[in-house]
Amino acid sequence: MSKLSHINSRGEASMVDVTDKAVSQRTAWAEGYIRMSAHTLQMISAGEHAKGDVFAVARIAGIQAAKQTASLIPLCHPLMLSKVQLDFELEPKHSRVRVIAMCKLAGQTGVEMEALTAVSVAALTLFDMCKAVDPAMVIEGIRVLEKHGGKTGHWQAGELA
Template sequence: MSEFTHIDSKGQARMVDVSEKEVTFREARAVGRVTMEPNTLEMIVSGGHKKGDVLATARIAGIMAAKRTSDLIPMCHPLMLSSVKVELTPNQAENCVDIEAICKLSGQTGIEMEALTAVSVAGLTLYDMCKAVDKAMVIDQVRLVEKKGGKSGHYLAE
């Protein structure tokens, strides 16, 4: 098993020094979902929500969150993202909205946290916009499903 990279030899938190690492292309894909009552999903799909386009707002929030990850997660490096895509797909069979984020860059450190943050904040935004009609919504299954590039290579979740 690998060592924790954000802890020094004295057990103190630290930001990893990436100055000597090679610049490589990196990509990460994360997913999650927000489960809700059928009538809440119908309101989102039909565009009948009085706050406006819930999916578009959550998509923009996810993109903005990816760009601000280093402000939210203490040991994350500020990154020059080259692409952030956030997709929210209504899934009426399971009464949920599935969320996927793909982040890309050429850099010296990974981009997994940006993809996970994008999914999380998109889900939180969807919840915020719909909580007046459905407080029992559940945000879950947020996870990294694929990572490309860097020293550790390609990761694909089972």
């Protein structure tokens, strides 16, 4: 089993030194879901929510969050992201919205945390904007889907049971 990279030889929290790592193109995708009532899903998909376009606000929030990951998550490196993309897929059959984030850069460390943060904050923003109508919403299933670049190359998540 690999040792934890953010723990030094004395067992203390430590930021990983990436000074000698090669710069490479790195991309990561993450997803998450927000379950809600069928009424809420229909309302936001039709653009009938009193607060307006909740997806536009959540998209901006997710992009901003990705850019602030190092300020939110201890030991994350501040990164110069070259691309952050947020997409929303309506899944009426499951009464939910799928949130997908892609983060990209040329750098010395991966962007998985930025993609996860973007998804998390976009879902939280949807919750915040819709909570007066549907306080029982559930955010779930946040995970990394895929990554490219770096020493480990390509990695893809398996199917969930």
